Amino acid sequence: MTACFHCGEVVPPDTQFSLQILGETRHLCCMGCFAVAETIVSAGLESYYLERDTISPTAALPEALERLKGYDHPDTQRQFIHREQELACAEISLEGVTCAACAWLIEKRLQQEPAVKQASVNLSSHRLRLLWNDTHTPLSELLNDLEKLGYKARPFRHDTHAALLKKESRQLLMRLGVAGLGSMQSMMYAGSLYVATDMTVEYRDFFRWVSLLVTLPVFFYSGYPLYRAAWFALKARSLTMDVSVSLAIILSFIASIYATIVGAPHVYYDSVTMFIFFLLTGRFLETQARRQASETANDLIPITPRLSHRLLNSGDYEDVPISEIRVHDRLLVKAGETIPCDGVIVAGHSAVSEALLTGEPLPLSKSIGDSVVSGSQNHDSPLQIDVTQTASASTLATIHQLMARALAEKPLLAQKADRFAHWFIVVILLLSGLVYGLWSLVDRDYALLATIAVLVATCPCALSLATPVALTAATHRLARLGFLATRGHVLDSLSATTHIVFDKTGTLTEGKLELINTVIVAGDTSQALNIAYSLEQYSEHPVAHAFKQLKMAQSLPLDNLENTAGAGIAGDYKGLRYRIGHAHFSLGNASSDAPEEGVLRVYLSANYQLLAYFDFSDKIRSEAETTIQQLHRLGLSTILLSGDHSRAPQQLAQQLAMTEVHGSLSPQDKAAYVQKLQANGAVVTMIGDGINDAPVLNQAHLSIAMSSGADLAQLSADAILLGDRLTAVVAAYRSAQRTQTIIKQNLVWAFVYNLAVLPPAALGWIPPWLAAIGMSLSSLLVVLNALRLKRN
Structure with a gap:
């Protein structure tokens, strides 16, 4: 081969x-x-x-x-680009991003392109989410723009991105090692200059020149990334933290060389080397901590295999790249392998672990006709599957794309922090110039030291890290708990929630309806079942899924199909208008018998004349009662909104002790009720399942869809419950509140520290090397505080 x-x-x-x-x-x-x-x-x-x-x-x-232009070819882009409506969406790995101002600069530059609709940088993971019109501007041009800013960019892949971060970390460690050795040597020579009181000019100059030689590799090699980033930022007419620290280092180094040549009283070689060493130390520790905060995504999202076994007509198989698999290809998945694409089992029986979606660690028994999802692990025996979704459109790819979107979208608090950090640098540069001018009037020898200390001590690095690291850690932890955030505002909205609204079928109940009773009022039983079966083929409601399980029913050719959300489905067959749904939709104003308690009844009619009705039963989710009780303990109101016209909603709400219940509601009625709550000051979270929940999901402050629900509901939702685990809502609410607390702690600490350190730095009480230590420790403290969110 x-x-x-x-x-x-x-x-x-x-x-x-x-x-x-x-x-x-x-x-x-x-x-x-x-x-x-x-x-x-x-x-x-x-x-x-x-x-x-x-x-x-x-x-x-x-x-x-x-x-x-290698990345512009369609075959290449198929591996890393997916479509969102008419726009292309790609995740880009970035190299050289050091602070929030870097992220701000990248976003602003790309957003100047007319073709770019969204450009969001995740500072924690060094990833860019790009949404643009690729028919207007090719990807290569956008990547070229990033390189002109000084940032290397390439399409994101888990393995290459991890290698990129590892490479950056290794290079930073090498520069840190050189800075550490240089600072120790420089301090040794500086100590001699500080201690000796009767040193001759010849020996003093000797130690200064030797200190210069020791400082050269630290200044040029270890400090190079700082100057490079600052230069590109200035070329782009932007101010980043690298500008302020680079200015402090360069001024100190030039002043020291000048003092060495002319014999001025002070040199700052020790401050230059120690400043670079402590700055790189803090940056290295921050990098490691940020990687720890974001690496849980790799644990959550399994990596699909590169090759798959595609079956041939001869019965043999060929190994082909996963990107070449198409819908309806037949794949062989051997025991112990990861299932590469969504599909249906056509041969074989095995145990399959779907912990990614269900949270259930024990493997599930799968046989012919059962569905399997990408990322699942086949345990026991070989399986043959018919592909229903390619790798790029699979469940695994969708989860990854939704999580990436959530991490890329910045909540309001993060946007404010980024803007504040950007302008804070401008203020610090102006204050530094003022400090230098005032000190020059008093003592010119201390003017430079005080100015450098101000530039270093007040660098808003901790401020820029306060939010993104916490959001990354919290989002990944929630995903591991079965709560997949798909929008950036989820943690903000969830922590402020006062009312949680539930749908009934498929949300508080399992949604696996079972047909328990069929009553034929007029006509033939077989004909009625065939009509009902044919109409329900065009719905995703749990009732439709129950009808689809009827083995004896046959599909009939229907015309003029009309699906009314929350009511039913209508269609024409042989001159008659058939309807199936709730009583008013199917029968108009005609009266109907009320079903028994806890039974869902749907009616089939022809031209509004009753032909049959069908009774269904559903089970309450085992964790529903526990979830409602815990939400009440947290002070939240729970409300049940249902389109069910029977007494089932009231009975269910009473059994679960919910705050309120309202039945017989259309999708518009549900949305109007939520709007009324919002008008009274409530912050509403809606949890629903099914197409008829889409309007109310859009109306709520925060919408959560069950993972087994309809695709439209999931696309309308801000978060998805993987495995339909209701208890994850409680864990998510607690985690959201904790995240907001930690973000506020970080912001307060960063702001207070910068304000507190400014006066002593301006007065010359803090030497530059000590200012570097303080700035690095402040940033590290913020990151470590955010990492507490990874704990249970």
């Missing part, structure tokens, strides 16, 4: 992509690899293939390729 020269994957037998590389014909597995390889060759970068350490889809490409 031939391996792709570019990525190392197996080349399918019927693939004809080849290219002259390094003087030989090389075979390539797909159009994507061909496009990238052709770009490398045409750019004169063939030496890349000689210099690379590994052959894999994640091998680092030449830096020049980042500015080229």
Whole structure:
């Protein structure tokens, strides 16, 4: 079997992509690899293939390729871009991001492009979520804009992103090591200058020149990332924290060289080296802590296999890249392997772990006809599955995209903190100039020291870290608990909630309706069942799922179908207008018998004449009562809103001891009720399931959908309960309140620290090296406080 020269994957037998590389014909597995390889060759970068350490889809490409068009090819983009309506959405890994001002600069620059609708940077994970019109502007142009700002960008993948962060960490550690050695040597020479009272000018100058030599590698090598980031920020006419600290370091170094040459009384080599050392130490510890805060996403989202076993007509199988799998392909999943795509089992029986969606650690028994989802683990025996969703559109990919969207969207508190940090730097630079001017009138020797101390001590690094690290840690922890936030405001809205509104069927109940009674009033039983079965094929309501389980029913050709949310479905067959739904929808003003307590009844009619009715029963979720009790203990009001026209909603609410209950409501009635609560000052969270819940989900401050619900409900929702675990709502509420508390603690600490340290720094009581320690410890304290959210 031939391996792709570019990525190392197996080349399918019927693939004809080849290219002259390094003087030989090389075979390539797909159009994507061909496009990238052709770009490398045409750019004169063939030496890349000689210099690379590994052959894999994640091998680092030449830096020049980042500015080229290999990422614009459709086959390449299919691996990392998904569509949101008419727009393209991609996650981008960023290299060189150091502070909130960097994130602000990237977002502002990209948002200047007319094609870009959204650009959000997650400071904790160094990832950019980009939503843009790719028919107007290609991705390569946007990536090129980022490189002009000094930030390397490439499409996000879990493995390559982790390698990128590891590379950044290793480089930072090397620079930190040089700064540590240099600061120790510099302090040794500075100590001699401080202690000796009768040192001759010759020895003093000798120690100064030696200190300069020791400081040179620290200044140029260890401090280079700071100056580089500051330079690009100034080129973009923006101010970041790197600008203020770089200014302090450069001024100290130049002043020290000047003092060494002319014999002035003070040099600051020790301050320069120690400042760089402590600054890098704090940044390294912050980087490690941020990685710890965000790495739980890799634990939550399993990595799908690169290759899948596609079955052939002959009964054998071929190993193909997961990106080439299409709907209705048949795959073989061996025991112990991860299921790569959503599908239906067509052969085999095995135990499958779906802990990702259900939270149930024990494997579930799966056989022919059962659905399986990507990311699940096949335990016992081989399975053959018919693919229903490709890898890019699978359940696993959807969860990943929703979580990425939640982390990319910044809540109001984070946006205010970012804006404040940006302008705070401007104020600090102005104050530093004022401090230097005032000290120059009093004692010129202390003017530079006091100015540098102000620049360093008041750097708003802790302020910029106060919110994003806490949000990242909390969002990932909630996902592990089964509460998947899909919007950035979820934690804000949930912590302020006063009322929680529930739907009934599929939310407080299991939604697995069972047909317990069929009464034919007129006509033939078989005909009635076929009509009902045919109408319900076009609905996602739990009643429809119950009808779809009828094995003996046959589908009939219906015309003029009309689905009325919360009421029923109508359609024409052989000149008659059939309706199935609640009594008023199906029978108009005609009277009907009331069902028994706890029974859901739907009516089938022809031209409003009753043909049959069907009774269904449903079970209350086992955790519903516990969840309602815990919410009441937390001081929240619980309300049941249902479209059920029977006494079942009242009976259920009474059994669960809920605060209020209202039945026989249309979707518009539910939305109007929530709007009325909001008008009275309530902050409403709505938990629902099904298409008819979409209007009220949109109306509520915060909407939560069950993971088993309809796709439209999930798209309308701000959060999803994975595995339909209601108890996750209680855990999420407590976690949201705790997150808000910690964010406020961080913001208060960062603000108070910067205000408190400003006067002594301006008065010259704090040397620059001590200011660097204080700034680094302040930032580290904020990060460690945020990491408490990872604990139970």
